Amino acid sequence: MPAGTLYRGREGMWSWVAHRVTGVLIFFFLFAHVLDTALVRVSPNAYNSVIATYKTWPVNLMEYGLTAAILFHALNGLRVIAVDFWAKGPKYQRQMLWSVVTLWVLLMAGAFYPILRVTLRTWFG
Amino acid sequence: MAIDTNIELTDGGDPSAFLIEPPRTRTKRTGRKSRTNFEMLAWLFMRLSGIVLVFLVLGHLIIQLLLDGGVSKISFAFVAGRWASPFWQFWDLLMLWLAMLHGANGMRTVINDYAERETTRFWLKVLLVTATVFTVLLGTLVIFTFDPTIS
Numbered sequence: 001m002p003a004g005t006l007y008r009g010r011e012g013m014w015s016w017v018a019h020r021v022t023g024v025l026i027f028f029f030l031f032a033h034v035l036d037t038a039l040v041r042v043s044p045n046a047y048n049s050v051i052a053t054y055k056t057w058p059v060n061l062m063e064y065g066l067t068a069a070i071l072f073h074a075l076n077g078l079r080v081i082a083v084d085f086w087a088k089g090p091k092y093q094r095q096m097l098w099s100v101v102t103l104w105v106l107l108m109a110g111a112f113y114p115i116l117r118v119t120l121r122t123w124f125g
Numbered sequence: 126m127a128i129d130t131n132i133e134l135t136d137g138g139d140p141s142a143f144l145i146e147p148p149r150t151r152t153k154r155t156g157r158k159s160r161t162n163f164e165m166l167a168w169l170f171m172r173l174s175g176i177v178l179v180f181l182v183l184g185h186l187i188i189q190l191l192l193d194g195g196v197s198k199i200s201f202a203f204v205a206g207r208w209a210s211p212f213w214q215f216w217d218l219l220m221l222w223l224a225m226l227h228g229a230n231g232m233r234t235v236i237n238d239y240a241e242r243e244t245t246r247f248w249l250k251v252l253l254v255t256a257t258v259f260t261v262l263l264g265t266l267v268i269f270t271f272d273p274t275i276s
Contacts (some may be wrong), residue, residue, distance in 0.1 A: 024235060027228035031256065034221065035265045037204075041267050043275060044201035054196050063196060067186055074183060077175045084172065115193040 011097045019076050029066055057119040064115050068108055075100040078082040127219040167230050174223045181220040205273035214268055229257040 009011045039047040053059055079096045083089035089096075113120070146152070190196055207213045211237050239245045 004242070012189065020162065020231075020235065023228070023231045030224055030228055031260055034225075034260045034267075038263055038267045040201060040204055040271060041275070047201045051199050054199065063190060069192065070146055070182060070186065074179045080174065081172050111191060114173075114195055117195050117199060 011094045015076055015100075018081045019073060019080070022073040026066070026073060039067070048108050055118055060116060060118040062087050064111070066079075067111055067115060068104075071107055072100070072104050074106055169231075171227060171230060174227045178220070178223055178227060181216060182224065184216075185220060205271075206270050208268070209273070218265065218268050221268070222261060225257055225264075226262045229253060 007016075026048050036047075039050055050061050054063070076097070079093070082096060083093050148245075189199060233250065236246055236249045236253065240249050
């Protein structure tokens with residue numbers, strides 16, 4: 001392993017890694033998303049035909065993944081702000097990460113059916 | 126990687142060669158003219174835009190992916206219905222600008238961290254700025270020139 005790729009490990013480093021990875025993923029999706037939305041300036045048909053791919057189950061699964069990435073990035077971002085601006089933030093950063101993870105799991109469980117309706121109907125009718 | 130502990134740091138050499146200067150010390154290479162607080166402002170922007178984006182983006186996801194049948198109800202007509210309201214136009218415009226600038230600054234940090242050659246860093250940032258400006262302008266144009274009667 002090249003030197004310098006592993007910092008101190010544990011919650012602090014891995015939350016930083018996850019924040020970075022989700023951030024880059026979201027940014028690349030954002031490019032694609034602005035481009036697909038720009039098709040409303042071309043024609044209703046052009047827009048609707050591209051949006052139709054969003055309603056297929058493979059892309060629907062990616063939408064759930066995108067939601068997972070955005071939700072983690074949002075919750076962990078609030079944790080980063082708390083670490084930076086709250087006097088006791090650094091002391092409780094570990095507890096805050098596990099709160100973030102817990103909240104993330106609960107919200108993702110709640111979003112499971114509403115977001116994956118298309119996939120669930122395709123697979124199970 | 127093991128550190129060679131056999132080096133004698135002060136063996137006849139100049140001890141000041143091992144001095145690490147405190148951060149923000151002005152050196153000969155520091156510009157004479159006004160040094161801006163760009164990095165501090167970028168840091169602050171990430172936190173402020175982040176808080177706003179939590180509301181804008183999660184609200185966007187709830188409307189587009191969760192409510193009213195989720196993704197299956199999205200169509201040209203659905204977009205036209207939402208952009209008939211200046212409120213949602215402004216929501217989407219603000220979300221576009223903040224998300225793109227927040228993301229671009231994050232990518233700038235990633236480039237600074239991982240691209241080591243000066244030319245690589247330069248061209249990656251040129252690509253990043255080009256893509257960002259193009260996407261922000263395109264999105265803004267689409268929101269402002271949207272025509273629900275287009276066919």
